[in-house]
Amino acid sequence: MAVMPEWWGGRDLRALLPSIFFEHFRTTSFVAEYEEGLVGFLVGFLCPTHDDEAYIHFVGVHPSWRRAGLARDLYGRFCELARADGRRSVRAVTSVVNHDSIAFHRRLGFVLLPGDLEIDGLPATAELGVPGGPIVRFELRLDDAGDRQEPVPSTSSSADRRG
């Protein structure tokens, strides 16, 4: 929680990640550490309502570790466990103003789902009273052969080589 405002460029989204996530979703969440320091994390879960879906709630990478494949690696690990549980898609959302996150998700093969508004040409969904404002919603089909290799890194990903 301490790193979030800095990692999110000054935006304070900590209210979206209360301790219940770390209490109840440990088996589907990851932390990445280097020399005992936190360099990345992913908080996700297997959707209890839709048994073919998994959901990534938050991902963050230390600013000095970006563009090295670390978030791709974390997504890959999550997609593997989702597949192993029979899930056929992974969903995620991000604030419509978070252009880095939108570019990252598109790069990994996520598609933007329809919304109820359009902001900056993007399909957005209003989130009344929620920090971060309107969101864009993403989906990655795990059963699309073309996407299969994209978010799942090889064992020698660039993240492994970092540092």
Ligand SMILES: CC(C)(COP(=O)(O)OP(=O)(O)OC[C@H]1O[C@@H](n2cnc3c(N)ncnc32)[C@H](O)[C@@H]1OP(=O)(O)O)[C@@H](O)C(=O)NCCC(=O)NCCS
């Ligand atoms: C979004 C974020 C998690 C990406 O982490 P990362 O470790 O830098 O991402 P990766 O290095 O694994 O990138 C995976 C792919 O996405 C691309 N990518 C990542 N960030 C990008 C950006 N800002 N613009 C364009 N492409 C980007 C990479 O080039 C890479 O593509 P490639 O492997 O084909 O070259 C990171 O920027 C971050 O922590 N941002 C702040 C927190 C945040 O916004 N989280 C998401 C919402 S919860």
